[in-house]
Amino acid sequence: MYDVIIIGNGPAGVSASIYTKRANLKTLVIGKDGGALEKAEKIDNFYGFPNGISGKALIDLGIEQIRNLEIDFIKEEVTAIDYENNQFTVVTRNMDYNSKTVIIATGVNRPKSKVDGLKDFEGKGVSYCAICDAFFFRGKDVAVLGNGDYAIHEITELLPIVKTVNVLTNGKERINLRDERIKVYDKPIKRFSGHDRLENIEFEDDTKLPVSAVFMAEGTASSVDFARRIGAVVDKNKIVVDEEFMTNIPGLFAAGDCIGGLLQVSKAVSDGAKAGIAVINYVRNNK
Numbered sequence: 001m002y003d004v005i006i007i008g009n010g011p012a013g014v015s016a017s018i019y020t021k022r023a024n025l026k027t028l029v030i031g032k033d034g035g036a037l038e039k040a041e042k043i044d045n046f047y048g049f050p051n052g053i054s055g056k057a058l059i060d061l062g063i064e065q066i067r068n069l070e071i072d073f074i075k076e077e078v079t080a081i082d083y084e085n086n087q088f089t090v091v092t093r094n095m096d097y098n099s100k101t102v103i104i105a106t107g108v109n110r111p112k113s114k115v116d117g118l119k120d121f122e123g124k125g126v127s128y129c130a131i132c133d134a135f136f137f138r139g140k141d142v143a144v145l146g147n148g149d150y151a152i153h154e155i156t157e158l159l160p161i162v163k164t165v166n167v168l169t170n171g172k173e174r175i176n177l178r179d180e181r182i183k184v185y186d187k188p189i190k191r192f193s194g195h196d197r198l199e200n201i202e203f204e205d206d207t208k209l210p211v212s213a214v215f216m217a218e219g220t221a222s223s224v225d226f227a228r229r230i231g232a233v234v235d236k237n238k239i240v241v242d243e244e245f246m247t248n249i250p251g252l253f254a255a256g257d258c259i260g261g262l263l264q265v266s267k268a269v270s271d272g273a274k275a276g277i278a279v280i281n282y283v284r285n286n287k
């Protein structure tokens with residue numbers, strides 16, 4: 001059991017881990033790639049680098065710092081966070097990890113495809129959380145939009161409950177899943193349609209697929225996906241935290257770009273430090 005699992009190895013996540021590890025908390029950092037920073041060619045406005053530094057080099061320095069402090073670090077994609085009996089389970093494709101607290105530091109949400117009709121059917125057949133909503137569609141034909149590990153995770157949650165799962169890649173690469181109740185469609189989607197509720201997936205080739213629900217699981221699970229699943233409050237794609245960087249779920253913290261404000265390295269580092277210190281106090285007070 002970890003004291004804290006930090007999801008994200010960007011400036012916010014690494015900064016938090018430095019504080020929690022140095023306070024002797026059992027700390028695990030899980031990150032899947034270089035996040036926003038990897039895309040930054042040159043960071044010219046961060047303290048201590050008079051000639052600037054590439055985003056990639058800054059990430060590598062952060063990881064070197066994690067390794068020097070002997071912080072447990074896993075390069076993997078997190079597909080879900082669960083919360084039960086005051087304990088968190090962080091799920092990756094290969095393993096589940098338990099922890100007393102979690103810091104979400106997964107950066108800003110990536111834009112996902114805008115399908116016509118998506119907004120109209122949110123809560124009326126369009127769902128963002130299989131474990132939350134699968135029960136409403138027991139014995140029904142549903143769809144999952146996505147083609148990565150996150151989609152696979154949602155499909156796995158749905159299969160024991162629904163009748164069939166239609167996987168929609170929306171023109172992206174197919175995934176191969178061997179189960180007779182799974183069908184994969186790789187053609188582009190034109191719109192979601194229906195009357196009061198979602199009834200059909202309409203494709204660009206003018207064919208229709210009748211479904212009772214579509215579960216959105218594109219790309220990788222984002223901070224908002226994690227928050228929604230666990231019941232943490234989200235406001236306009238940002239996780240809502242208090243002055244201690246804690247969400248409305250006790251023990252669930254968030255830091256960096258995913259809580260909004262100034263989207264800069266300096267603010268992410270500061271958030272991470274503050275969230276790390278808040279976690280230290282939380283763990284010590286809840287022994």
Ligand SMILES: Cc1cc2nc3c(=O)[nH]c(=O)nc-3n(C[C@H](O)[C@H](O)[C@H](O)COP(=O)(O)OP(=O)(O)OC[C@H]3O[C@@H](n4cnc5c(N)ncnc54)[C@H](O)[C@@H]3O)c2cc1C
Pocket residue numbers: 007008009010011012013030031032033034035036037038039040041042043044045046076077078079105106107108220221222255256257258262263264265266268
């Ligand atoms: C092109 C570009 C240029 C920029 N230039 C500057 C600049 O000059 N100066 C500046 O201060 N800021 C700049 N920024 C902004 C800066 O990069 C961000 O503000 C900062 O990186 C935010 O840090 P973060 O730790 O919150 O998120 P990120 O750096 O985005 O890190 C998020 C971490 O979460 C991980 N993650 C996400 N989802 C999952 C998942 N499901 N499972 C596991 N891990 C996950 C990612 O792999 C990554 O490690 C720039 C950003 C971009 C895109």
